[in-house]
Every structure is written in C-alpha cells, then in structure tokens.
Amino acid sequence: MGRLGKPEEIAAIRNRTWPLRPWYDVDMKRKIVGYHLDAESHWVAELECGHGQHVRDDPPWKERPWVRTEEGRASRLGQDLNCVRCDEFARKVAEAVIKECRESLVAAYEDAGISGLCAEGRWEMALDSLHSINLSKIIS
Ligand SMILES: [Zn+2]
Numbered sequence: 391m392g393r394l395g396k397p398e399e400i401a402a403i404r405n406r407t408w409p410l411r412p413w414y415d416v417d418m419k420r421k422i423v424g425y426h427l428d429a430e431s432h433w434v435a436e437l438e439c440g441h442g443q444h445v446r447d448d449p450p451w452k453e454r455p456w457v458r459t460e461e462g463r464a465s466r467l468g469q470d471l472n473c474v475r476c477d478e479f480a481r482k483v484a485e486a487v488i489k490e491c492r493e494s495l496v497a498a499y500e501d502a503g504i505s506g507l508c509a510e511g512r513w514e515m516a517l518d519s520l521h522s523i524n525l526s527k528i529i530s
Pocket of ligand 1: 420475476
C-alpha cells in the first residue's frame, strides 16, 4: 500500500527535512553603489541592498585588478554583484516556505482522509490549504 495515509507514513513525511538542493541556487544580484575600505584596508563594495561585500584582488584566487584604482572602482559602479547575505536570507525564506507548504499539504490531506474523502477530494483539500498559509509568520 503505497498511498499516504498510515500514521507512521505521515509521521515520516512530517519529520523529513527539506533543504534546498544546491542547484536551486538563489543567486541574488545587487548593484554596486559605492565602496569603502575595511579595518584591514580591503575594499568592500557597498551594494544597493545595504550589504557590503569584499572585492579583493588576491591572485591567483581572485583577480580583480580594477579594484586597485579609483577609475577601476568607478567603472564597476552600477554593475551586479552576487550578494552572499541576500542569498542566505532568500534561501532561509524559501526553505521555510517549502517546509510550511509541505506541512500544510500533509495535514490537510490527512484530515481529509479522516473525513472520508476520496483521493481526489483529499488532494483538493490539501491544495486549498495553501491559501491559508500565513507568510508573515514564516518570514518573521
Ligand atoms: Zn544583500
């Protein structure tokens, strides 16, 4: 019996964790709006999101010769840079939304089964449950 419905099957699904797979990379691009030097004299790009990100010229690991000159830095203003902190935040939100959706789907499907609905009705109830998810509760 491969159908969802046994309490142990539901418990197993509820207890699973759902991390985003690496290939679902969020890759949040933000424009460079300025620069400053950190306490160790490394250049930090100031991004439009308010976060800062080091832009080191550190060959052979990272080559950014443009960061060493005023003209070079100015030439990169307005260009996109991947913001690691925004990536982290977006990933956490995405994982929390996925987790909440899965819990809602499983609970509604289970409840509908207890109510005696057929498989089609259970799926309908499960999908309808997504309308009542409180996103502000997840994000806060
Ligand atoms: Zn950011």
